[in-house]
Amino acid sequence: MMMERLAMETFDATTASQSGALDHPPMTTALTPIARARAGDADAFRQLFERYSRPVISFVFDMVGDRALAEDLTQETFVRAFRHLGALREEAKFSTWLFSIAKNVAREHLRSAERRASKVELDDESVLELQDERATPAVELLDKELNSVVRRALGALDEDKRTVFALKVFQQRSYEEIAEITGFSLPKVKTDLHRARAEMRRRVSPYLGVKQ
Amino acid sequence: MMNCQECEKFLEEYLDGELDARAGSHVASHLAACESCANAYDALVSEASLYASYERGVEVSPRLWDGVEARIRVERTGGEVGLLQRVSAWLAPLLTVPRFSPALTAALLLVAIALTVGVMKLAGSREKSHDEIARTDELNVKRSASPAPATTQHSETSTPAPTETPASAPGATPVSKPSPENRKSPGSERKRVNELGGGAQVLTASNTTQTTREQTPEQLVREAEQRYLAAIQILQRDVATKRTKLDPQTVARFDQSLAAIDRSIAETRRTVAEHASDPVAVQYMLSAYAKKVEVLREMAHADQ
Numbered sequence: 001m002m003m004e005r006l007a008m009e010t011f012d013a014t015t016a017s018q019s020g021a022l023d024h025p026p027m028t029t030a031l032t033p034i035a036r037a038r039a040g041d042a043d044a045f046r047q048l049f050e051r052y053s054r055p056v057i058s059f060v061f062d063m064v065g066d067r068a069l070a071e072d073l074t075q076e077t078f079v080r081a082f083r084h085l086g087a088l089r090e091e092a093k094f095s096t097w098l099f100s101i102a103k104n105v106a107r108e109h110l111r112s113a114e115r116r117a118s119k120v121e122l123d124d125e126s127v128l129e130l131q132d133e134r135a136t137p138a139v140e141l142l143d144k145e146l147n148s149v150v151r152r153a154l155g156a157l158d159e160d161k162r163t164v165f166a167l168k169v170f171q172q173r174s175y176e177e178i179a180e181i182t183g184f185s186l187p188k189v190k191t192d193l194h195r196a197r198a199e200m201r202r203r204v205s206p207y208l209g210v211k212q
Numbered sequence: 213m214m215n216c217q218e219c220e221k222f223l224e225e226y227l228d229g230e231l232d233a234r235a236g237s238h239v240a241s242h243l244a245a246c247e248s249c250a251n252a253y254d255a256l257v258s259e260a261s262l263y264a265s266y267e268r269g270v271e272v273s274p275r276l277w278d279g280v281e282a283r284i285r286v287e288r289t290g291g292e293v294g295l296l297q298r299v300s301a302w303l304a305p306l307l308t309v310p311r312f313s314p315a316l317t318a319a320l321l322l323v324a325i326a327l328t329v330g331v332m333k334l335a336g337s338r339e340k341s342h343d344e345i346a347r348t349d350e351l352n353v354k355r356s357a358s359p360a361p362a363t364t365q366h367s368e369t370s371t372p373a374p375t376e377t378p379a380s381a382p383g384a385t386p387v388s389k390p391s392p393e394n395r396k397s398p399g400s401e402r403k404r405v406n407e408l409g410g411g412a413q414v415l416t417a418s419n420t421t422q423t424t425r426e427q428t429p430e431q432l433v434r435e436a437e438q439r440y441l442a443a444i445q446i447l448q449r450d451v452a453t454k455r456t457k458l459d460p461q462t463v464a465r466f467d468q469s470l471a472a473i474d475r476s477i478a479e480t481r482r483t484v485a486e487h488a489s490d491p492v493a494v495q496y497m498l499s500a501y502a503k504k505v506e507v508l509r510e511m512a513h514a515d516q
Contacts, residue, residue, distance in 0.1 A: 040288065042281065042284060042285075042288075045284070046277065046281070049277055049280060050277075053272045053276065053277075054272050057270050057272055057276075058268055058270060061268050061270045062268070067268075067269065067270050070270055071270075071273065071276055074272075074276060075276055075279045075280050075283070078280045079280055079283045079284060079287070082280075082284050082287065083287055143265070143267070146262070146265070146266070147266060147267050147268070147269070150262075150263065150266045151266075151268070168228065169260070169263050170263065170266070174228075174230065175228070175230050190225070193224070194224060197224065197259070200259075201259060204259070204262060207262065208255070208258055208259065208262060
């Protein structure tokens, strides 16, 4: 995850520095993928897609908790990104901008699906049952079970906390970037993140000692 | 030296690397000296480690890019196809998302269609003032002689076309079989063909009730827009002939209103194109057309 984030930062930094190189005689090849995609170059946009689709689909999945849906919403994210590339002010902030689109797309879906109980409920009793039945979980089942518990715990967070938690803990975004992506104030980002961590901790705590 | 309470407050930010160098060194110094806070920090690190091992099982499949590419291609073709695709994309969730129940969707479409009916009645009422019938006599005789289209409308004389539309709306009772009393006369259809001039699509829609009955919501909206455009064309022709008889100030006032409405139409069409998820975009667009019809009609009657 961290490596993915570092690679993304490097990519952003590269595109930004290449962007600065536009002072030199214009050459199509010197343009960044973002600039070329802006000009309608589908191959350049594909490069961007290949670079960012995995973190974006992971984030969207964290938000909606459904793989097929995450794929559809990721597709929508990239289509919107292509459509509005002209509105991107700073190339260096492409990934932040892209994540803000992904966040909007996921939230729009969640709001339209509110009646269908978009939130995956995880009540305390089910956690306790898991804990009771598996005081010493088998190692081979642990990872699978843990993934399931984390996913359900995420689904039980409210939308704001889930967004902030996923962006910080899974996408390694800075508080400032999270504020930019979500439109939340920095204090809200910190408060939501703190509360999200506490809620998640309560739900995954039975596994903390076992995993080590 | 930082105390435990202060340290605890900053612990998560310290873990996240969000503290400045000075605050960070204070926390680090405290952790080195305080076992309790060091344990709390270790617990946070353990949590982070657990989350780092979280696997979602989601992969980027090749079809994901295929889907993006296909949609981008449609976007890049632009123009009418892009617009229709987007209107279609807007209407698809309209029918399935619980927020817009089928009943509400049908109601929305009926509102649009009712507006259209009004416009076409207006258009029909103006038919007799035009005498361009002869040019398409032959065409219409052929159409009426053809057994297949089975136009199923109302009286033999006036307002032939508009009332077809409600039958095509979702939930409306379809006309199952043309009967002699509701079959449109060749003459009424012929008049309409001529009156609407370039509105060939309107003619097509009116000719084929069975087809209309099976139209999708996006087709209905598109048809409504086309009918407004046809009606506007007729009224503009009328207005053009009467313009010179009107007081210049009145003309200027009307022109000002029409310019504002045209801007509204352009904006709402853009909204429909760009914000497919906007549930009222189509409604606003059709309302803007209706307003233009209203103003043109008022202008056409201003000298009376």
